[in-house]
């Protein structure tokens with residue numbers, strides 16, 4: 001089969017489109033013919049050798065995968081050849097103390113497709129049969145391939161970790177990103193008022209189309225001051241933050257009493273030197289969110305909501321798999337709105 005492989009860490013030019021052996025499935029695995037696979041910033045960090053997650057070289061990346069089951073292992077009964085599926089990329093060990101007590105999402109030794117194992121930037125990928133979720137009719141492979149990371153991150157963060165409630169006010173940072181655009185939609189679906197930030201007016205106009213009630217261009221305005229104006233000095237109940245250190249102080253200023261901050265990423269740095277007094281004085285909560293610890297029910301829910309048209313995957317551009325270098329460059333330049341998808 002053809003795959004996008006890297007044999008060393010580096011820039012996009014280490015990505016090689018080349019022939020590799022087809023994966024051979026075990027008794028409880030399925031072989032998926034990849035139809036669409038979307039790119040995440042995680043793929044870029046892994047390729048650059050900048051992720052703390054261990055990658056064995058040579059590596060085939062690709063965590064977000066949609067396709068057809070074309071072969072099933074001898075002990076697989078729950079899924080048939082020909083089924084259209086999206087892949088839950090987290091393979092739980094089944095043996096650790098969390099798996100033993102039914103909390104597989106907290107598995108202490110998970111393997112992640114596209115990270116510890118070969119992923120979807122290829123014609124075929126193998127995964128355990130329990131890791132595929134059927135795609136309902138009416139949902140395309142391209143749309144389905146945008147769901148496992150971005151939408152599940154946003155759903156798990158806002159609904160399960162953040163306990164969002166109707167009528168609350170939510171601040172979504174970097175709303176033009178794949179995860180940010182998902183968060184705007186899910187917060188609206190939950191009945192919240194959404195204030196979104198992004199770095200350009202063009203992106204903000206599109207964020208409004210997705211349902212944001214108010215928008216702030218963080219390059220031209222002080223978002224903390226704007227939040228004060230927009231909330232009558234009260235601040236917001238919930239912050240969805242993928243930026244981290246560079247917005248920490250202003251986030252704390254922007255939270256209402258009992259406010260919660262969801263930390264999803266650290267693209268703006270991970271080290272803060274902070275006065276923790278306000279957290280105590282105003283009953284604030286800071287909640288870390290890791291998509292790879294989201295229970296599988298999150299992906300099932302998201303797939304159904306997308307099929308029902310209640311959430312709308314946002315795709316910036318679709319490339320053939322062999323143009324993986326150009327596709328990753330789009331994400332690296334941060335000019336996209338929504339997801340970049342590859343078609344093998």
Ligand SMILES: [Zn+2]
Nearest residue numbers: 093096099107
């Ligand atoms: Zn485990």
